[in-house]
Amino acid sequence: xxxxxxxxxxxxxxxxxxxxxxxxxxxxxxxxxxxxxxxxxxxxxxxxxxxxxxxxxxxxxxxxxxxxxxxxxxxxxxxxxxxxxxxxxxxxxxxxxxxxxxxxxxxxxxxxxxxxxxxx
Amino acid sequence: xxxxxxxxxxxxxxxxxxxxxxxxxxxxxxxxxxxxxxxxxxxxxxxxxxxxxxxxxxxxxxxxxxxxxxxxxxxxxxxxxxxxxxxxxxxxxxxxxxxxxxxxxxxxxxxxxxxxxxxxxxxxxxxxxxxxxxxxxxxxxxxxxxxxxxxxxxxxxxxxxxxxxxxxxxxxxxxxxxxxxxxxxxxxxxxxxxxxxxxxxxxxxxxxxxxxxxxxxxxxxxxxxxxxxxxxxxxxxxxxxxxxxxxxxxxxxxx
Numbered sequence: 001x002x003x004x005x006x007x008x009x010x011x012x013x014x015x016x017x018x019x020x021x022x023x024x025x026x027x028x029x030x031x032x033x034x035x036x037x038x039x040x041x042x043x044x045x046x047x048x049x050x051x052x053x054x055x056x057x058x059x060x061x062x063x064x065x066x067x068x069x070x071x072x073x074x075x076x077x078x079x080x081x082x083x084x085x086x087x088x089x090x091x092x093x094x095x096x097x098x099x100x101x102x103x104x105x106x107x108x109x110x111x112x113x114x115x116x117x118x119x120x
Numbered sequence: 121x122x123x124x125x126x127x128x129x130x131x132x133x134x135x136x137x138x139x140x141x142x143x144x145x146x147x148x149x150x151x152x153x154x155x156x157x158x159x160x161x162x163x164x165x166x167x168x169x170x171x172x173x174x175x176x177x178x179x180x181x182x183x184x185x186x187x188x189x190x191x192x193x194x195x196x197x198x199x200x201x202x203x204x205x206x207x208x209x210x211x212x213x214x215x216x217x218x219x220x221x222x223x224x225x226x227x228x229x230x231x232x233x234x235x236x237x238x239x240x241x242x243x244x245x246x247x248x249x250x251x252x253x254x255x256x257x258x259x260x261x262x263x264x265x266x267x268x269x270x271x272x273x274x275x276x277x278x279x280x281x282x283x284x285x286x287x288x289x290x291x292x293x294x295x296x297x298x299x300x301x302x303x304x305x306x307x308x309x310x311x312x313x314x315x316x317x318x319x320x321x322x323x324x325x326x327x328x329x330x331x332x333x334x335x336x337x338x339x340x341x342x343x344x345x346x347x348x349x350x351x352x353x354x355x356x357x358x359x360x361x362x363x364x365x366x367x368x369x370x371x372x373x374x375x
Contacts, residue, residue, distance in 0.1 A: 012350035013343060016358045018192065019241075024358060025184050027241060027316075027325075032364040033204040034230075036135070040209055040218030 132172040133160070133215060135207045136190045137367070138227055141166045143198040149190045152183045157190050160212045162220035165227050168194055169215070172208055179206070195362035201230045202364045230367070237311065237329050238360030240338060244302055244324040244346075244353045246295075251352060255290045262286055298323040298353075305345050309338040314365045323353055327365035335360065 019025045036042055134152050141164040147157035151170030159166040168190060187205050194200040209215045219227075256262050265283040269276040295318060302324040307313045312329035319325060330338045346355040 010346075011354070013346035013355045013357065016356075018361070019188070019358050022181065022184070024241075025188060028358070028361060028364050029184060029188050029202075029205045031204075032367070033202040033207075034137070034367040035204050036207060036209075036219050036223065039222045040214050042135075042207055042209055 130172050130174065131211045133167075133169040133209050133212060134172050135203045135209055135215065136168040136170075136187060137194065137200045137202040137362075138219075138230075139166050139168065139194055139198050139200050140164065140231055144168070144194055147190060147193060149193050150186055151190060152179065152186050160215055160220070162216040163224050165220050165224060167215055167220060168200075169212070191362045191364070199231050199235050200362050201227060201234065202362050202367045204368075234329075234363050234366065236332050237363060237366075238332060238335060239363045239365055240310075240328045240330050240335075240342075240357060240359035241361060241365075242306060242324060242326060242328060242342065243322065243356045244298075244349070245356075246321050246323055247352055247354065248321055251291065251294070252287065254352070255287060255294070259286070259290060262290065292318075295323055302345065302349075302353075306338065306341060309334050309341050312366055329363055329366045330360075332360075 016024075019028050134155070136151075136157070139159075141161050143166065144159060147168070149157055151157040153170075153173060155170035155173065157168060157170045160169050161167075170190075184205065191200060191202045209218070256266065262283065265279055265286065269279045269283055272279065299315070299318070303313060303315055303326060306326075306328055310328035310330050313326055315324070315326040328338065342355065342357055346353070349355070
């Protein structure tokens with residue numbers, strides 16, 4: 001990942017004024033920001049990005065080991081790909097499920113803990 | 121109000137965020153779907169918007185960057201309350217009545233709370249090999265199981281599972297303690313903190329809302345922390361960013 005460095009960048013602290021890679025951009029904007037549907041009808045576009053929830057992972061050494069390998073490859077690739085080809089009415093649940101063995105969490109922008117309804 | 125549009129338009133608006141009225145008029149940044157970015161003003165508040173040209177707008181990867189780019193450009197010159205990615209309202213009339221008027225007090229409170237603050241995103245990840253070595257060295261049970269499973273082949277299958285379970289549990293305990301310690305060290309120089317859930321190999325992933333006047337202190341604390349924690353942990357910091365992780369609580373906290 002290319003990170004614009006500045007100031008005190010070192011091998012133990014990497015600095016960037018702004019996110020450049022997709023994963024970092026997702027970190028900053030996905031599931032973040034004001035949700036205004038308490039005030040007005042909104043349609044939040046249903047982009048669903050698969051992320052990996054390591055808490056579910058550790059069912060057995062077998063899955064742990066397989067997952068360890070998979071995560072290293074998947075973590076970014078998966079995000080890049082899921083990264084945003086699919087949209088609206090989102091729900092490619094089944095396609096991705098097998099890939100990361102159910103250890104995933106769906107993230108819908110702005111709807112972290114709220115209901116998943118969409119207007120219109 | 122008249123929006124600069126090209127081609128057919130739905131009347132719907134993509135909303136990037138809110139600033140105080142009069143703070144900004146024009147944006148050079150290209151908006152989501154390549155549309156021009158402008159503002160809808162009312163009651164002393166301005167919504168940063170761009171027209172939605174079709175009802176089944178396809179968002180692409182670059183639209184994530186555009187969304188953030190517009191918010192960042194507003195943030196350079198004024199206090200901004202960022203909206204969630206993908207927020208679209210039916211019309212500028214709905215936006216004015218529902219939000220600029222309807223949520224006026226909440227938005228004004230939000231501006232006041234976010235004035236002079238920036239967001240710093242910090243992530244600390246383990247050097248996994250070093251972490252596992254530490255666990256191995258500090259836990260005789262782990263070391264014993266490792267010895268027993270080495271070279272045992274298929275016969276050691278259940279021992280390997282047991283080993284994995286124990287190591288995983290130690291990693292989790294260790295991570296939990298580290299997360300709290302690291303977050304506390306940085307929170308001392310922040311006015312608000314949101315931490316992300318645990319992730320594999322991640323000791324800390326969070327956003328810190330920092331007053332601009334405390335930013336230098338926050339950065340030195342971060343530098344000192346990262347230096348003290350090396351080489352087991354490696355830190356990444358991004359910012360100063362617009363307060364995306366703190367926008368929600370500025371109006372309707374529902375979490």
